[in-house]
Amino acid sequence: MMFSDHINFTGVNPVRGFPRDEGKCFVDLTEAYSPDLRAELRAAARKEKITLHEGVYIGVSGPTYETPADIRAFRKLGADAVGMSTVPEAIVARHMGLEVLGISCITNMAAGVSDEPINHDEVMATGDRVRATFTELLRRVIGGISKRV
Numbered sequence: 001m002m003f004s005d006h007i008n009f010t011g012v013n014p015v016r017g018f019p020r021d022e023g024k025c026f027v028d029l030t031e032a033y034s035p036d037l038r039a040e041l042r043a044a045a046r047k048e049k050i051t052l053h054e055g056v057y058i059g060v061s062g063p064t065y066e067t068p069a070d071i072r073a074f075r076k077l078g079a080d081a082v083g084m085s086t087v088p089e090a091i092v093a094r095h096m097g098l099e100v101l102g103i104s105c106i107t108n109m110a111a112g113v114s115d116e117p118i119n120h121d122e123v124m125a126t127g128d129r130v131r132a133t134f135t136e137l138l139r140r141v142i143g144g145i146s147k148r149v
Contacts, residue, residue, distance in 0.1 A: 002041050003033050003102030006087050007058040007079055014088040015095050027095045037101035037145065044140035050133065055080025057102060059087030068112025081106055101141070105134050 018025045038054075045052035058074050060066065062084030066074070074082055083104055090100045107126040108118055 001053040001055055001057070001081050001104055001106050002038055003057045003086070003090075003104070004038070004054050005056045006032060006090060006102065007056060007074075007077055008087050008091070009058050009074075009077075010061045010087060012061075012088070014092050018095070024095070027091060029091065029094060032090055032094055032100060033102045034099035036148075037099055037141075040144045040148075041101060041103060041137075041141050044137055044144055048133070048137050048140055050137055053080075053106075057086065057104065058082045060084055065118045066111050071110040071112050082110060101145075103138075105130055 015025050015027060042052060056079050058077065058079035058081070060070075060082060066082055071082070081104065086102055086104065090102060093100045105127060107123045109116070111118060
């Protein structure tokens with residue numbers, strides 16, 4: 001899934017405490033994820049014949065999986081996927097003035113979406129199963145981005 005936006009539900013902001021010179025700690029996240037880089041990813045996915053979903057990612061602190069009630073609440077907030085990474089890194093990258101592309105391999109159904117409990121071994125197995133495809137997608141998009149520079 002390509003991130004169109006995110007919700008920071010980690011409880012922290014990674015630029016809190018950064019120097020406030022000239023208001024630099026106030027980062028505009030209106031377009032946290034670069035429209036140009038997202039277009040590159042769409043093109044790469046088309047070339048690799050990969051179905052690419054796009055949505056809002058909610059970042060949580062972890063390390064536990066969410067409860068079914070968490071997932072219901074996150075849906076009401078507008079989240080399409082949940083994870084324990086990426087959001088702090090995206091905020092810091094934008095603080096540094098970098099363009100950001102957010103992409104995640106969705107490895108499991110969220111708690112309460114299916115009758116099956118979340119099994120970390122199965123999550124890891126899914127990642128292993130799609131590794132080659134995901135790697136090729138990243139190679140293609142990075143190649144496209146590098147041609148822009």
